[in-house]
Amino acid sequence: MKCSRAIAAAPVVLAACSGPLSTLDPGGDVARDIARLWWGMLAGAVLITVFVLVLLALGFGRPRAALQRHWIYGLGLWFSMAVLAVVLGAGLWVGERIVPRDDGAVTVRAHAVQWGWHFTHDGADGRPVTDTRTLHIPAGQPVDILVTSQDVIHSFWVPQLAGKMDAIPGRVNRLRVQADRAGRFDGLCAEFCGLGHAAMRFDVRAHDVWPPAVADRTIQEGHP
Amino acid sequence: MNDTVQHDAQDLPPNAPRRALRLHRELARVWANDRGVWGQVTAVSHTTLGLRFMATAFVFFAIGGILSMLIRAQLATRQGAFLDTDLYNQIFTMHGSIMMFLFAIPMLEGLGIWLLPKLLGTRDMAFPRLTALGYWCYLFGGLIMLTALLFGVAPRDGWFMYTPLSGATYSPGINADVWLLGVTFVEISAVAAAVEITVTILRQRAPGMKLTEMPLFAWYMLGTSAMMLVGFPPLIAGSVLLEVERAFGWPFFDPLRGGDPLLWQHLFWLFGHPEVYIIFLPAAGAMSTIIPVMCRTPILGYGAIVAAILGLVFLSFGLWVHHMFTVGIPHLALAFFSAASVLVAVPTAVQVFAWIGTIWKGRPELHLPMLHILGFFLTFVMGGLTGVMLAIVPFNWQAHDTAFVTAHLHYVLIGGFVFPMMAAVTYWMPLITGKARVKGVGEAASG
Numbered sequence: 056m057k058c059s060r061a062i063a064a065a066p067v068v069l070a071a072c073s074g075p076l077s078t079l080d081p082g083g084d085v086a087r088d089i090a091r092l093w094w095g096m097l098a099g100a101v102l103i104t105v106f107v108l109v110l111l112a113l114g115f116g117r118p119r120a121a122l123q124r125h126w127i128y129g130l131g132l133w134f135s136m137a138v139l140a141v142v143l144g145a146g147l148w149v150g151e152r153i154v155p156r157d158d159g160a161v162t163v164r165a166h167a168v169q170w171g172w173h174f175t176h177d178g179a180d181g182r183p184v185t186d187t188r189t190l191h192i193p194a195g196q197p198v199d200i201l202v203t204s205q206d207v208i209h210s211f212w213v214p215q216l217a218g219k220m221d222a223i224p225g226r227v228n229r230l231r232v233q234a235d236r237a238g239r240f241d242g243l244c245a246e247f248c249g250l251g252h253a254a255m256r257f258d259v260r261a262h263d264v265w266p267p268a269v270a271d272r273t274i275q276e277g278h279p
Numbered sequence: 280m281n282d283t284v285q286h287d288a289q290d291l292p293p294n295a296p297r298r299a300l301r302l303h304r305e306l307a308r309v310w311a312n313d314r315g316v317w318g319q320v321t322a323v324s325h326t327t328l329g330l331r332f333m334a335t336a337f338v339f340f341a342i343g344g345i346l347s348m349l350i351r352a353q354l355a356t357r358q359g360a361f362l363d364t365d366l367y368n369q370i371f372t373m374h375g376s377i378m379m380f381l382f383a384i385p386m387l388e389g390l391g392i393w394l395l396p397k398l399l400g401t402r403d404m405a406f407p408r409l410t411a412l413g414y415w416c417y418l419f420g421g422l423i424m425l426t427a428l429l430f431g432v433a434p435r436d437g438w439f440m441y442t443p444l445s446g447a448t449y450s451p452g453i454n455a456d457v458w459l460l461g462v463t464f465v466e467i468s469a470v471a472a473a474v475e476i477t478v479t480i481l482r483q484r485a486p487g488m489k490l491t492e493m494p495l496f497a498w499y500m501l502g503t504s505a506m507m508l509v510g511f512p513p514l515i516a517g518s519v520l521l522e523v524e525r526a527f528g529w530p531f532f533d534p535l536r537g538g539d540p541l542l543w544q545h546l547f548w549l550f551g552h553p554e555v556y557i558i559f560l561p562a563a564g565a566m567s568t569i570i571p572v573m574c575r576t577p578i579l580g581y582g583a584i585v586a587a588i589l590g591l592v593f594l595s596f597g598l599w600v601h602h603m604f605t606v607g608i609p610h611l612a613l614a615f616f617s618a619a620s621v622l623v624a625v626p627t628a629v630q631v632f633a634w635i636g637t638i639w640k641g642r643p644e645l646h647l648p649m650l651h652i653l654g655f656f657l658t659f660v661m662g663g664l665t666g667v668m669l670a671i672v673p674f675n676w677q678a679h680d681t682a683f684v685t686a687h688l689h690y691v692l693i694g695g696f697v698f699p700m701m702a703a704v705t706y707w708m709p710l711i712t713g714k715a716r717v718k719g720v721g722e723a724a725s726g
Binding site: 078086088089092093096100103104107108110111113114115117118119120121123125126127130131132134135136139142143145146147149150153154169202206207208210212214217218219220221223224225226228229245246247248249250253 | 437444449579580583605607610613614624628630633638641642664665667671678680
């Protein structure tokens with residue numbers, strides 16, 4: 056019963072790995088590094104789970120000598136610390152690759168309000184251009200997003216491009232994203248922010264030509 | 280040697296006829312609850328109050344469970360019209376708050392209050408009236424929150440109550456005040472319990488019972504109560520500050536007037552992360568008590584387990600920021616808190632392998648509590664491993680605030696608390712009721 060349900064669920068589970076809001080269907084280097092980290096950790100976690108459960112199952116037999124040297128020091132301390140050191144090292148390595156740094160990357164702004172976004176980038180004429188539905192970024196290069204908030208805490212998240220960054224009133228947070236190709240990506244608010252939280256969705260458009268030509272966009276001017 | 284003992288014994292005056300029995304009856308009368316309903320209200324006995332804590336906690340567990348079913352019913356379909364957004368927000372906030380503050384904490388306090396004097400060989404807790412105060416504070420705080428739920432004005436800003444959303448500007452009405460008042464009463468109850476659990480363990484052990492020889496459960500409760508004494512004051516402080524901001528406009532969390540919304544997050548998680556181990560340690564104490572009995576052998580590595588408890592108590596106060604990896608903190612702090620969060624898995628691994636080693640060493644028998652313990656292993660290992668994943672900052676940036684975290688914390692709490700508590704209840708229930716249980720029912724439930 057359980058097995059057949061698991062098999063029936065398999066296509067559903069795998070289907071969840073792709074799509075516009077999947078972190079496992081990366082659209083750029085930052086998200087791809089994190090996705091690889093996840094697959095590595097998942098493989099390790101599956102092996103460890105099986106290992107522990109097999110040890111547990113083997114315990115149901117005749118009494119055997121169990122030495123502290125093996126169980127406490129060998130498995131409890133050294134085995135766990137070795138695994139954790141590898142995972143932590145991988146995490147720090149990936150983290151160093153994806154943090155924002157001062158390399159003159161294009162900077163755009165995402166300002167959150169209850170319940171929507173004001174996205175600003177520098178237009179072709181050098182004047183800031185604001186849009187409430189779509190964030191415009193250049194494709195094929197790292198982009199830093201300055202995330203701010205008007206009222207309560209929100210969180211800026213485009214799963215295919217990078218992790219999330221909270222929008223906190225009184226602070227300016229910087230998040231690095233990268234899109235490999237020109238195209239459209241989905242984004243959403245990831246921090247519970249009240250009644251309209253679920254509707255705080257937005258689009259990201261990555262452009263080959265930067266700044267995008269005026270004809271390319273639907274612009275609503277006049278926002279702060 | 281034998282001669283001396285006999286000689287000393289001859290010097291003692293002989294017992295008066297049936298002196299022991301008379302003394303026992305006298306003492307039993309002195310320590311008993313008064314008769315009738317009023318006797319129940321004024322009861323200070325740890326047995327009565329411990330059981331009452333646990334029974335009340337299970338009632339709240341059932342209420343929290345019903346709320347989770349409402350959440351699932353709403354989420355079962357797209358655009359479901361079962362609950363409106365406001366009611367849904369109230370229900371998921373109350374589900375989390377009830378399970379954390381009105382089920383888990385009172386449940387572990389009840390188990391400790393009921394069991395510790397029996398384990399340590401003392402008649403009652405150090406401060407019996409404080410036990411009673413703690414219970415009534417808990418009940419009062421819990422009823423405040425339940426009443427608000429019944430009248431549709433329950434808190435709705437998430438069980439974590441992040442400012443400024445929970446401030447007066449964005450949450451007008453009494454909803455957030457209900458949370459702050461209700462939870463603060465429960466916190467007072469928790470601090471009261473922690474004070475007397477600590478004192479009871481340190482001061483009231485039976486003559487000759489050294490700290491290094493006490494039952495492991497008492498070590499676990501000592502670690503838990505030490506963490507509660509340090510971990511709850513930040514939350515009480517945070518709740519008081521937020522209520523003062525809401526009621527009197529003092530801007531602790533308002534950036535426009537010099538406050539900082541992150542202050543709340545630091546105070547909340549400085550409580551909130553140790554809280555996870557406050558919940559886990561007593562459950563692990565039950566495991567360390569029950570597994571050796573089910574396997575007919577002493578536990579493997581008593582000293583190592585005590586060291587693991589002390590390690591958890593210390594480390595758990597150094598990693599609250601892993602709940603805040605996405606708030607924009609400096610890179611060095613990210614690395615530090617990531618490493619600390621990873622490190623806390625080591626004492627947990629020591630305990631898990633000590634338990635499995637005990638099972639190898641002994642002759643495990645699949646009695647009912649052991650079935651729940653198998654449930655613990657299946658669930659908790661996955662909960663622990665997903666926790667290590669979340670400690671890795673880049674992955675955390677993707678998984679934070681998603682169903683991955685929800686799944687992780689439910690694996691940890693169901694595996695690390697609910698299953699051990701089910702094992703504990705089935706293990707000690709015959710002692711509580713004095714009756715054998717109905718065969719098969721518990722096995723069916725655990726299956």
